[in-house]
Amino acid sequence: MSVAIRVIPCLDVDAGRVVKGVNFIDLRDAGDPVELARAYDLQGADELVFLDITASSGNRETTLDVVRRTAEEVFIPLTVGGGVRTVDDVDRLLRAGADKVGINTAAIHRPEFVSEAAERFGSQCVVVSVDARRCPAGIDTDSGWEITTHGGRESTGIDAIAWALRVAELGAGEILLTSMDADGTKEGFDIALIKAVRAEVNVPLIASGGAGKLSHFVPAVVAGADAVLAASVFHFGQLTIADVKTELRSAGYPVR
Amino acid sequence: MVLDYGSGNLRSAERALTRAGADVTVTSDVALAENADGLVVPGVGAFEACMRGINDVRGGRTIGRRLAGGRPVLGICVGMQVLFDRGLEHGTDTEGLGEWPGVVESLEAPVLPHMGWNTVEAASGSALFAGVESERFYFVHSYAVKRWELFTHGRTTPPLVTWAEHGEPFVAAVENGPLSAVQFHPEKSGDAGGQLLRNWVATL
Numbered sequence: 001m002s003v004a005i006r007v008i009p010c011l012d013v014d015a016g017r018v019v020k021g022v023n024f025i026d027l028r029d030a031g032d033p034v035e036l037a038r039a040y041d042l043q044g045a046d047e048l049v050f051l052d053i054t055a056s057s058g059n060r061e062t063t064l065d066v067v068r069r070t071a072e073e074v075f076i077p078l079t080v081g082g083g084v085r086t087v088d089d090v091d092r093l094l095r096a097g098a099d100k101v102g103i104n105t106a107a108i109h110r111p112e113f114v115s116e117a118a119e120r121f122g123s124q125c126v127v128v129s130v131d132a133r134r135c136p137a138g139i140d141t142d143s144g145w146e147i148t149t150h151g152g153r154e155s156t157g158i159d160a161i162a163w164a165l166r167v168a169e170l171g172a173g174e175i176l177l178t179s180m181d182a183d184g185t186k187e188g189f190d191i192a193l194i195k196a197v198r199a200e201v202n203v204p205l206i207a208s209g210g211a212g213k214l215s216h217f218v219p220a221v222v223a224g225a226d227a228v229l230a231a232s233v234f235h236f237g238q239l240t241i242a243d244v245k246t247e248l249r250s251a252g253y254p255v256r
Numbered sequence: 257m258v259l260d261y262g263s264g265n266l267r268s269a270e271r272a273l274t275r276a277g278a279d280v281t282v283t284s285d286v287a288l289a290e291n292a293d294g295l296v297v298p299g300v301g302a303f304e305a306c307m308r309g310i311n312d313v314r315g316g317r318t319i320g321r322r323l324a325g326g327r328p329v330l331g332i333c334v335g336m337q338v339l340f341d342r343g344l345e346h347g348t349d350t351e352g353l354g355e356w357p358g359v360v361e362s363l364e365a366p367v368l369p370h371m372g373w374n375t376v377e378a379a380s381g382s383a384l385f386a387g388v389e390s391e392r393f394y395f396v397h398s399y400a401v402k403r404w405e406l407f408t409h410g411r412t413t414p415p416l417v418t419w420a421e422h423g424e425p426f427v428a429a430v431e432n433g434p435l436s437a438v439q440f441h442p443e444k445s446g447d448a449g450g451q452l453l454r455n456w457v458a459t460l
Contacts (some may be wrong), residue, residue, distance in 0.1 A: 003422060004373040041446070047374055075272055077394060077444050093362055097267050099444060122301030122367055124396040173369050173396070175459045226367060256373040256392045 004256045006046035006227035007217075007244045008206060009034055009234045013082075014054045016062045018235065037070045037078075038236070042235040044078065045099055046256055047256070049176070049229060052082030052101070053151070064096045071097025079127050081176070092116050094125060103177060104129040105149045106161075107155060111170055118171025127206075128172040130159035133180040143196060153181035160198050168201045175201060179209040186212025186233070189220040198224025217244050218251040257292030259318070259335075260284040261309035269298045269332065272443035276453035278460075284311030290321050294460040298443075303343030303360060303399065304350040306334045316353045323355070328434045330456055333397060336430070336437030340401055341437045355435060356415075357405040358427075362398060365423025369398040374440075376428045384431055384438070384455050391448035393428075393440035400426035400439060412443035 010026050011018045011033050018033045037048050048070070052063045060083070067080055081102020090101045101110045101121075107114050107128055118126045131152060132145045139146055145160035164175055176198055179190030198205055207225035211217065217228050233239045245255040257320055258269050258274070273280045273296065281288065293350035297319065301307045310316060319329050319339075332340050332413050341361040343350045363370060373392035378385035404427055408414045419425050420439070429438045436456060442449035 003375070005372060006372050071267065072271060075275070075444060075446050075450060077396075077441075095267070119302075123398070124300060124371070174371060202367055202368065204367055216335070221294070226372065 003252055004046065005221050005224075005225075005248050006206075007044075007241050007248075007255070008047045008049055008227055008229040009036075009040045009045050009079065009228050009241065010049040010051060010231045011206065011235075012051045012053050012081070013063065014052075015059050016061025016066050022200070031235075032109060033066050034073065037074045040234070043072045044225070044245065045241050047077040047079065048074065049079045049081070049102070052080065054082075062091075067093060067096040067098050070099065071124045079176075081127065081129055083153065085113075087113075087116055087120055087245075090125075092120060093119055093139045095122060098125075099128045100125045100174070102127045103172075104130050104131065107167060108147065108149060108158065111166065113235065114167050114170040114172055118173070120226075123171045123173035126172050127174045127176050128167040129176045129178065129199070130160060130164050130167070131178045132182050132197075145193060148180050152183070161200055164197045165200045168203045172203060174204045174206065176206045176208060177225075183208070185210055188212065188216040189225075189228075191219050191223045194220055194223035194225055197210060214239060214243055214247050217247055218253075220246060221251075221253055257289055257294065257429060258282045258296045258298060259289055259310075259313070259315055261313045261315055266298060268441075268443040269296055272450065272453055273457070276457045278453075278457045286314060286318055288312065289315075289318045290327075291328075294328045294330065294457065295319070295322055297329060297331045297335035297338070299332060299336070299338065299405075300396075301321075301334065303334060303345050303352070304348055306338055307343070307350050307352065310338060310353070319353060319355070322340055323434055324447055326434050328436065328460055331437035332443070333439060333441055336439055337399065337401070337436055339435070343399065345399055356367060356432070358401045358403060360399050360401055363400050363402075363423050363426060368423075369396055370400075370422035371396050373445075374420055374422065377408075378441075379418045379429075379431065382416050382429075382431060383459060384429060384452055385418065385438060386455050388402040388448045389453045391416070391445075391451075393438075393442065393452075395413045395420070395422070395428075395440040397439060402426050405431075
């Protein structure tokens, strides 16, 4: 008897529509988020993640409306991230029906935002997104990984592993760990990165970035992921949630 | 009726109960909450913050009066935890509503919070879990009741206690006359949670 490995589709939402970019650059429209959320719920998704990729350029009401309409129809946990900067942003998303809120850049600028959100709303709803990559030339960290902002376009020079540990200590209830090297490649999760973070933090870890085929998922879980997240392989029907669960189950992991 | 005391997930609870066939009102009005056919006490976040919120709307008295009249109450997540004597979180010892003896304390497990879908060991004869005994439910918590301390002798009906495990066994649900509670989130537990709520609504 143990908690099931979660399989989570991620919907990148831009102005109320689902898109998924290859390395976040070429955007392709994959439909209505509410429709997709319902379809994924029926497919057996354990949670849903909405990432509002245009949050910085406004359109917040549209996002809140999508969250509201999704929460009306879908009875599994919903995490919403993207452009969450203040405790009021967190409050609005939770009130609209999100169960958890993803925090990324704002935490890098002001780490105490994580503890403020956790103290006010509880750690259970604070997911910190860690967008990590191998340090490029000219950047050096102890672990060899750094965190990035702006969808991987900007370097921070902050050690990704130390950062994951810090946000967990600040009160993050979960870490959404995305490999910016693997994201969009469909060549598999960054196993070394997952292992390195798992060795340091004891909050649940969602592995993200690089899922391209069925055989990619089990290694991420072996490396220590509590949940696996993917987008385009699900959106374009290459894999179903059930395919991934069958694969995990045959490897001996509990699934719902 | 869903008790509104400033806790987070009221809309989720409201929608899921509506789907379960109930006519739902979210309220902090004492008279409404005391007299409704059923009262749901939701709860997310810290034990201490929830207790403060409940005390602000005199929730303990409302729950006590309902139970004295045999009127059903369902606690969800921290809404269940506050029904016990005490909560120990981050070194803070907070007095609970004391409907049941017992202490809410940190789980010991390699990964915390306990977050995700887990199975339960449904109590035999459970009404809440009828038809969903083998399903998984969605849990999010780091604290739990690890010892059930209410023992009954002879004349009273023993409460039905449902257990789950994350690192160690903990109380996942209790059915004790008009007072029921679940540590997981039925409102987020898909169809299984929907059925559990329908089962509860059917007892009202």
